[in-house]
Amino acid sequence: MDPASTVCIRSREEAVIVELAYRLSKGRFNLNVALKLPETGITVLYGHSGCGKTTLLRCVAGLEKEAAGYFSIGDEVWDSPKTKLKPHKRAIGYVFQEPSLFSHLSVKDNLLYGIKRAVHASKQNLDEAISVLGIEHLLEQKTVALSGGEAQRVGIARALALNPKILLFDEPLASLDDDRKREILPFLKRVKRQLSIPMLYVTHAAPEVAMLADHVVVMHEGSVVSSDSLSASLSNEMLPLRLNDEISTVLSGKVIKIDKQWHLACMSIGDQALWIPNNSFKIGNQVRVQVFGKDVSLANSVSKNSFQNVLNAQIVAINEGEHPSQVIVKATVGENAFMVSVTKRALANLGLGVGSRALLQVKSVAIHS
Numbered sequence: 001m002d003p004a005s006t007v008c009i010r011s012r013e014e015a016v017i018v019e020l021a022y023r024l025s026k027g028r029f030n031l032n033v034a035l036k037l038p039e040t041g042i043t044v045l046y047g048h049s050g051c052g053k054t055t056l057l058r059c060v061a062g063l064e065k066e067a068a069g070y071f072s073i074g075d076e077v078w079d080s081p082k083t084k085l086k087p088h089k090r091a092i093g094y095v096f097q098e099p100s101l102f103s104h105l106s107v108k109d110n111l112l113y114g115i116k117r118a119v120h121a122s123k124q125n126l127d128e129a130i131s132v133l134g135i136e137h138l139l140e141q142k143t144v145a146l147s148g149g150e151a152q153r154v155g156i157a158r159a160l161a162l163n164p165k166i167l168l169f170d171e172p173l174a175s176l177d178d179d180r181k182r183e184i185l186p187f188l189k190r191v192k193r194q195l196s197i198p199m200l201y202v203t204h205a206a207p208e209v210a211m212l213a214d215h216v217v218v219m220h221e222g223s224v225v226s227s228d229s230l231s232a233s234l235s236n237e238m239l240p241l242r243l244n245d246e247i248s249t250v251l252s253g254k255v256i257k258i259d260k261q262w263h264l265a266c267m268s269i270g271d272q273a274l275w276i277p278n279n280s281f282k283i284g285n286q287v288r289v290q291v292f293g294k295d296v297s298l299a300n301s302v303s304k305n306s307f308q309n310v311l312n313a314q315i316v317a318i319n320e321g322e323h324p325s326q327v328i329v330k331a332t333v334g335e336n337a338f339m340v341s342v343t344k345r346a347l348a349n350l351g352l353g354v355g356s357r358a359l360l361q362v363k364s365v366a367i368h369s
């Protein structure tokens with residue numbers, strides 16, 4: 001059975017809007033932020049170490065006593081000049097880098113302990129959380145026997161069982177190796193799909209932003225540099241968000257064809273299609289892929305080459321690149337915007353400019369799903 005049909009931790013009708021504004025000084029560091037956040041989905045707080053991401057989460061959790069500010073979620077105000085709700089009264093689920101489970105208790109007893117004194121939690125929420133994180137088979141195990149990824153899934157289930165109005169993730173994958181990260185990402189995607197509450201997710205790992213974010217808040221030295229949807233952030237003409245210093249595009253679509261012989265899957269991109277490496281996909285699967293700007297080339301006619309994907313696009317903007325020889329071309333394919341880095345000379349030779357129709361050639365090996 002699809003777990004989506006069984007889970008009702010905060011139903012869709014209860015969707016809420018989050019508004020926050022905080023000021024706080026800690027030594028030489030000053031936090032000064034004001035944000036309105038989407039009511040559902042994952043908002044990634046992204047930025048270099050020390051820019052204030054964790055501090056902002058702690059403000060929302062009510063853990064920064066000196067923070068002056070405002071926080072509201074739906075019609076509840078947790079912080080204002082007149083109010084400062086105690087941390088334990090806030091309906092939050094907090095997932096830390098390390099899940100800190102009691103080693104002498106089983107997984108089940110850890111979870112039961114977690115909800116015992118929580119005002120908003122219920123046994124039903126706990127059962128749903130266990131199902132979403134797929135940890136039924138681990139319940140009787142001692143936590144010392146868990147892998148890092150399993151322990152973190154228990155940590156996330158414990159946070160969900162509290163029936164939170166907002167979920168806070170502080171670098172939940174940072175202490176896991178790459179294999180464990182890959183193992184847990186599908187569960188985070190599932191949490192995101194099945195819960196209609198806002199989630200604030202701190203990371204400086206580019207792949208997590210590409211695979212999980214709906215909205216990105218970029219922070220620098222305690223301030224907000226930008227706050228926008230992932231696709232708008234990546235395709236911001238003047239200052240495209242660079243993940244691992246690279247311009248890229250993140251595309252979502254359904255798998256519409258599988259080529260078993262060549263291990264490829266075809267995903268829909270509006271009314272066009274893109275061949276990607278097949279990672280055990282099935283027809284109908286919703287997939288999200290990241291395409292790096294350096295792996296896309298522009299053409300004005302199809303020539304014989306090794307590119308598996310040729311998309312019809314329209315050039316909508318051309319801006320200076322990092323080097324004087326380069327430009328960043330923004331080209332749209334339906335509702336998706338590709339960012340492509342090319343030399344000015346190549347663009348001039350092709351006779352392409354803003355408004356031109358162009359062909360985007362995309363290497364399918366360069367697509368990361």
Ligand SMILES: Nc1ncnc2c1ncn2[C@@H]1O[C@H](COP(=O)(O)OP(=O)(O)OP(=O)(O)O)[C@@H](O)[C@H]1O
Binds near residue numbers: 029049050054204
């Ligand atoms: N108790 C403190 N006294 C003085 N400065 C502090 C204190 N706690 C944190 N800071 C400073 O506040 C700033 C923000 O820290 P914070 O942990 O929020 O950053 P971050 O973006 O989450 O970093 P990271 O990605 O490394 O976790 C840092 O410059 C840090 O040195």
